[in-house]
Amino acid sequence: MHPFRVRDPIHGLIEMQPPERAAMDAGCMQRLRSISQLAMTHLVYPGVRHSRFEHSLGVCHVARRLATELELGADDAEIVRAAALLHDVGHGPFSHVSEKVLDDRAGVGGVHEAISVAIIRTDPQLRAALGASLCDAAAELIEDGAHGRRSVLTDIVSGPTDADKLDYLLRDSYYAGVAYGHYDLDRLIDTATTIRPSDTESYLGFDSEGVWAVEGLLLARHHMHRQVYGHKTRIATDIMIERALAVGIDDGVLPVAAYDVPVVRGQAQPDEDFIASYLTQTDGEVMSRLLAQEHDTASRELAQLLQSRKLLRRNARVALHERRSELGIKLGRLLDAERMRTIVPGLEAQIAEELGCPPHLVALLVDQTANPTYGLPGSEINAKDIMLSYGDSSMPDTFERESEIFREEAGPEKSYASLYFPKRDDIPDGRAEELLWTALTSI
Amino acid sequence: MDSTDEHLTVREVVLLVVDAAGGKLETRTTVQKLTYFAGLAIDENLGHHAHYYGPYSRPVESALVNSAFAGDLAESVESLHSWSGADVRKFNYSLSDQGRAEVARIRLEQPTLSANIDNIVERLGKLVPGWAQHPLSLAAKVDYIASQEGGEVSASTIPGLARGFGWNVSPDDVEQSVAVLVGLGRAQAPSSA
Numbered sequence: 001m002h003p004f005r006v007r008d009p010i011h012g013l014i015e016m017q018p019p020e021r022a023a024m025d026a027g028c029m030q031r032l033r034s035i036s037q038l039a040m041t042h043l044v045y046p047g048v049r050h051s052r053f054e055h056s057l058g059v060c061h062v063a064r065r066l067a068t069e070l071e072l073g074a075d076d077a078e079i080v081r082a083a084a085l086l087h088d089v090g091h092g093p094f095s096h097v098s099e100k101v102l103d104d105r106a107g108v109g110g111v112h113e114a115i116s117v118a119i120i121r122t123d124p125q126l127r128a129a130l131g132a133s134l135c136d137a138a139a140e141l142i143e144d145g146a147h148g149r150r151s152v153l154t155d156i157v158s159g160p161t162d163a164d165k166l167d168y169l170l171r172d173s174y175y176a177g178v179a180y181g182h183y184d185l186d187r188l189i190d191t192a193t194t195i196r197p198s199d200t201e202s203y204l205g206f207d208s209e210g211v212w213a214v215e216g217l218l219l220a221r222h223h224m225h226r227q228v229y230g231h232k233t234r235i236a237t238d239i240m241i242e243r244a245l246a247v248g249i250d251d252g253v254l255p256v257a258a259y260d261v262p263v264v265r266g267q268a269q270p271d272e273d274f275i276a277s278y279l280t281q282t283d284g285e286v287m288s289r290l291l292a293q294e295h296d297t298a299s300r301e302l303a304q305l306l307q308s309r310k311l312l313r314r315n316a317r318v319a320l321h322e323r324r325s326e327l328g329i330k331l332g333r334l335l336d337a338e339r340m341r342t343i344v345p346g347l348e349a350q351i352a353e354e355l356g357c358p359p360h361l362v363a364l365l366v367d368q369t370a371n372p373t374y375g376l377p378g379s380e381i382n383a384k385d386i387m388l389s390y391g392d393s394s395m396p397d398t399f400e401r402e403s404e405i406f407r408e409e410a411g412p413e414k415s416y417a418s419l420y421f422p423k424r425d426d427i428p429d430g431r432a433e434e435l436l437w438t439a440l441t442s443i
Numbered sequence: 444m445d446s447t448d449e450h451l452t453v454r455e456v457v458l459l460v461v462d463a464a465g466g467k468l469e470t471r472t473t474v475q476k477l478t479y480f481a482g483l484a485i486d487e488n489l490g491h492h493a494h495y496y497g498p499y500s501r502p503v504e505s506a507l508v509n510s511a512f513a514g515d516l517a518e519s520v521e522s523l524h525s526w527s528g529a530d531v532r533k534f535n536y537s538l539s540d541q542g543r544a545e546v547a548r549i550r551l552e553q554p555t556l557s558a559n560i561d562n563i564v565e566r567l568g569k570l571v572p573g574w575a576q577h578p579l580s581l582a583a584k585v586d587y588i589a590s591q592e593g594g595e596v597s598a599s600t601i602p603g604l605a606r607g608f609g610w611n612v613s614p615d616d617v618e619q620s621v622a623v624l625v626g627l628g629r630a631q632a633p634s635s636a
Contacts (some may be wrong), residue, residue, distance in 0.1 A: 109490055109501065148494040149609040265591060266488050324514065329541050332513035338452040338502070368509075415512065 022129035090116030155204035205387035
């Protein structure tokens with residue numbers, strides 16, 4: 001049978017093998033057409049209407065190109081492509097926004113990855129399309145990547161320069177209409193190589209002359225995070241969706257069975273009933289249910305505000321890293337996300353009372369802007385290290401040692417606290433900052 | 444205060460573990476493994492899961508980075524030579540005066556859990572002198588494997604089970620680790636027969 005070709009605005013013609021084409025038609029994959037790639041980012045960047053579906057095809061395409069460049073064996077290449085195609089099959093409504101809700105409800109992390117793996121291991125349509133053994137191998141590869149077990153194969157699917165990032169940066173920037181996410185994909189793939197420090201270790205790395213292409217990729221990623229993913233109004237949409245989801249589940253408007261993943265020995269273990277319920281949930285389904293409520297609830301109000309683009313505004317922001325001396329011992333407490341989760345609702349309620357508005361429309365957020373030059377180094381090669389090869393004469397080394405602009409001396413990150421609430425014309429200048437600072441220093 | 448009323452955040456556990464180890468600890472891996480056992484001692488899930496280097500918790504990693512950022516821990520970096528001849532970095536941590544003040548607050552508010560952490564860190568220090576990274580990691584791996592198997596596992600099956608997690612654990616490693624876990628009361632001594 002001939003390969004199937006799909007037109008894609010990012011990569012041109014994407015070639016899919018017949019089993020991959022059949023997998024695309026599985027219900028769980030078609031559902032991804034109804035899961036937006038970047039939640040409600042279209043309320044800020046109107047062109048951002050793409051879904052997890054076309055991203056999955058793009059990741060499969062990039063994985064195929066990497067597999068070809070690295071001259072992987074036919075079996076390995078097939079596994080990598082399948083894992084790339086299916087890696088997002090477990091995404092919930094509004095993509096990453098529902099991840100936090102799922103993790104919070106389960107009390108454990110990595111729930112959506114566990115859901116992806118469970119779907120790949122059990123979905124009859126996927127298994128009929130690709131074959132059970134290929135599905136199992138793809139699931140294992142995704143699981144290995146999630147657990148930090150690095151190899152050249154896991155690096156292609158979920159590593160520091162994986163096919164996922166190589167696709168979403170180009171795709172998201174294209175639809176957002178910004179130039180930030182561009183980098184030289186062709187050059188990057190052209191310089192891709194397998195680095196084998198020992199018989200048991202392998203990594204996806206790059207020839208040393210590819211250092212500029214890697215720099216371009218990291219800059220693209222950094223700029224996209226700062227300008228698009230971290231846009232203050234986009235963050236407001238995430239806050240509102242997350243709250244609407246959480247309240248909607250608590251109130252029974254959204255099915256609890258679709259959001260409470262079974263947990264066994266501290267690990268998410270989605271079962272058949274959970275997956276069946278979970279797969280009914282899409283962006284449209286969630287919004288329909290929230291908006292159809294007869295009574296005036298917090299979740300309906302949030303959904304209505306999103307629908308009419310009456311968004312929360314960031315009215316104040318404090319750079320915590322610039323006020324270390326004033327905050328002193330309180331800075332560590334403010335950065336203790338777990339502790340803050342229990343404190344913040346009370347602070348938000350106090351601020352809401354001061355402002356005379358409902359607490360669900362006030363959000364106090366402490367966030368950190370990651371420094372792209374700063375990894376999380378361990379005693380050996382760690383999960384974020386990108387490796388460069390210098391040919392046969394020298395040993396491979398980490399990218400940061402070679403790059404002139406991505407040195408590793410810089411500090412890890414900056415930290416901010418922000419206060420969001422609806423637009424108000426009656427608040428005097430400086431009042432929002434005062435409310436935020438009072439809250440921060442009261443802990 | 445009843446200990447059931449007490450709760451420690453991941454950050455608080457990290458600070459208490461460093462304090463219990465005398466105010467300083469070498470390597471992030473050691474902190475990861477000590478917090479793994481500390482979590483068991485206080486019956487709290489600190490987010491450890493099977494990672495390439497053994498049980499690893501992203502929340503613990505974040506808490507370390509944030510504590511250094513906030514000035515509760517002083518972070519120093521040593522450059523070492525790795526397998527490849529390339530420089531790799533070793534991160535060491537010590538409590539600052541500000542960190543000690545925060546630990547004092549935590550101890551006052553959470554006395555029972557703080558004492559449990561002191562106890563486990565002290566016992567581990569006796570079983571693994573200097574809280575050496577390698578034996579500590581092996582003990583954490585063996586304990587993690589046993590817990591994932593529901594607690595019932597024989598020593599001879601552990602190397603095979605470890606491969607399932609991507610870990611190389613030899614029979615000698617198991618013997619060494621079981622001795623540590625027996626000392627902690629988390630395993631039974633193998634019968635001499």
